Amino acid sequence: MNPLALTILLLSLAIGTTITLSSFHWLLAWVGLEINTLAIIPLMTKYPHPRAIEAATKYFLTQAAASALILFSSLINAWQTGEWNINSLSDLPVTTFSIAIMMKLGLAPLHFWMPEVLQGISLPTGLILSTWQKIAPMTLLLNASSLLNLNLTITLGLTSILIGGWGGIGQTQIRKIMAFSSIGHLGWIVIIMKFSPQLSLFNFILYIIMTAAMFMSLNVMSATKMSQISTSWSKTPALSATTMLIMLSLAGLPPLTGFAPKLLIILELVKQDAILLAAVVMLISLLALFFYLRLTYIIALTLSPNTPDSLLIWRTTPKSYSLIAIMNTLALTLLPLTPTILFL
Numbered sequence: 001m002n003p004l005a006l007t008i009l010l011l012s013l014a015i016g017t018t019i020t021l022s023s024f025h026w027l028l029a030w031v032g033l034e035i036n037t038l039a040i041i042p043l044m045t046k047y048p049h050p051r052a053i054e055a056a057t058k059y060f061l062t063q064a065a066a067s068a069l070i071l072f073s074s075l076i077n078a079w080q081t082g083e084w085n086i087n088s089l090s091d092l093p094v095t096t097f098s099i100a101i102m103m104k105l106g107l108a109p110l111h112f113w114m115p116e117v118l119q120g121i122s123l124p125t126g127l128i129l130s131t132w133q134k135i136a137p138m139t140l141l142l143n144a145s146s147l148l149n150l151n152l153t154i155t156l157g158l159t160s161i162l163i164g165g166w167g168g169i170g171q172t173q174i175r176k177i178m179a180f181s182s183i184g185h186l187g188w189i190v191i192i193m194k195f196s197p198q199l200s201l202f203n204f205i206l207y208i209i210m211t212a213a214m215f216m217s218l219n220v221m222s223a224t225k226m227s228q229i230s231t232s233w234s235k236t237p238a239l240s241a242t243t244m245l246i247m248l249s250l251a252g253l254p255p256l257t258g259f260a261p262k263l264l265i266i267l268e269l270v271k272q273d274a275i276l277l278a279a280v281v282m283l284i285s286l287l288a289l290f291f292y293l294r295l296t297y298i299i300a301l302t303l304s305p306n307t308p309d310s311l312l313i314w315r316t317t318p319k320s321y322s323l324i325a326i327m328n329t330l331a332l333t334l335l336p337l338t339p340t341i342l343f344l
Contacts, residue, residue: 001042001043001046005042006043009039009040009042009043010039012035012036012038012039013035013036013039013040013128013132013133015032015035016032016033016034016035016036016037016039016136017032017036017132017135017136018032019031019032019035020032020033020036020136020139020140021135021136021139023086024085024086025084025085025086026070026071026074026077026078026084026085026086027074027084029070029086029136029140030067030070030071030074032136033063033067033070033104033136033137034067036133036136037059037060037063037064037067040059040125040128040129040133041056041059041060043121043125043128044056044059044117044120044121044125046122046125047122049120051119051120052120052121052122054116054120055116055117055118055119055120055121056117056120056121058113058116058117059113059117059129062103062104062113063104065103066100066101066103066104067100067104069096069097069099069100069103070097070100070101072096073093073094073096073097073100074093074097076092076093076096077089077090077093077097080092080093086140086143086144087143087144089144089147094144094147094148094149095149095152097144098141098144098148098149098152098153099152101137101140101141102141102156102190104137105134105137105138105141105186106179106182106183106186107156107157107159107160107183107186107187107190108156108159108160108162108163108164108183108187109156109159109163111160111163111183114179114182114183115167115176115179115180117129117179118130118175118176118178118179118182119173119175119176119179121175123175123215123218123219123224124215124219126175126178126215127211127212127215127216127219130178130179130182130211130215131208131211131212131215134186134204134208135208138189138204141190141193142193142197142200142201145193145194145197145200146194146197148193148194150194153190153191153193153194154191154194154277156187156190157187157188157189157190157191157192158187158191158277158280158281158284159187160183160184160186160187160190161184161187161188161191161281161284161285161288162187162284162287163180163183163184163187164180164181164182164183164184164185164186164187164288165180165184165284165285165286165287165288165289165290165291166287167180167183168180168181168184168287168288168291169287169290169291171291172225172226172227173224173225173226174218174223174224174225174226174229174295175224177291177295178211178214178215180288180291181211181250181288181292182207182211184285184288185203185207185211185250186207188203188261188262188265188281189203189204189207191265191269191277191281192265192268192269195268195269195272195274196268198342199261199264199265199268202260202261202264202341202342203261203264203265205341206257206258206260206261206334207261209257209327209330209331209334210246210249210250210257210258210331211250212327212331213246213324213327213328213330213331214243214246214247214250214331216323216324216327216328217239217242217243217246217324217328218243220236220239220321220324221235221236221239221240221243226295226298229243229295229298229299230298230299230302232299233299233300239321239324240299240300241300242328242332243299243328244295244296244299244300245332246328246331246332247292247295247296247299248292248293248296249331249332250292251288251289251292251293252285252289253289254335255335256331256332256333256335257330257331257332257333257334257335258331259335260334260335260338262285264338264342265281266278266281266282269281
């Protein structure tokens with residue numbers, strides 16, 4: 001892609017998110033979401049493959065439907081209350097609005113577009129779709145967290161955690177696995193949103209750090225299938241080791257970063273006397289743990305038969321991957337800093 005066009009598209013993504021984050025008016029928030037959607041579609045079709053075109057079409061149709069629902073709910077709210085302020089939502093518009101935002105985020109059962117779209121695009125665009133594109137809708141949802149329907153958030157959160165674990169078990173494509181991982185993590189974020197918006201925001205920040213680190217590592221290894229990730233150890237042993245640990249961090253195992261949000265969410269649910277809900281969430285999350293452990297087994301405990309040929313890679317000039325090193329470090333070692341981050 002032309003560097004000028006790429007710069008314009010990335011700037012449009014940044015501007016769209018900034019407009020949504022800084023808006024108090026529903027129409028401005030909607031405009032920001034639309035700019036975001038339209039800016040990423042050319043990035044999806046950067047490599048004109050039929051799968052990429054299909055993914056961009058599915059993404060556009062889903063996001064357009066969700067945006068129309070957001071506009072509809074804001075119009076109904078303006079009709080009922082006479083205000084366009086984001087924080088003044090009445091009962092009916094807040095339900096349609098939350099469903100529309102959850103469709104934009106890809107929460108189950110509105111998730112069907114997410115694995116297909118992520119599978120059809122490149123890893124760098126998948127990184128943007130899984131992290132940056134979720135910032136604006138998640139901020140709108142956090143703004144309206146006190147008005148959300150508790151039954152709706154718990155139902156969609158539980159369904160997302162279940163689908164995120166169940167759907168990823170039978171996959172061999174890593175991008176689809178990351179899509180189901182994203183659905184599961186968003187379920188954790190939404191299920192606690194009504195009880196503690198601050199904890200949801202903390203979980204979302206850590207989700208972005210871990211997912212970005214994972215996509216960056218996969219991009220360096222050029223791995224999109226399980227068979228490719230199994231041959232990475234002999235080429236980049238250090239990166240393969242950290243990628244394995246990032247997978248365990250995404251699974252939420254101590255003493256890695258991903259353990260902090262899961263522990264705090266379970267503690268908050270117990271504090272709110274939702275002990276049965278906390279138990280169900282922990283049991284369902286074992287499904288996701290299974291496919292993360294399978295990935296770590298493939299990357300660390302299987303040796304590919306082509307080790308001698310891959311020794312040639314050490315003869316090439318090594319590149320500097322300082323940003324990936326920083327992201328991987330954050331994705332693995334933020335657990336001791338959890339109290340400080342929450343205090344800030």
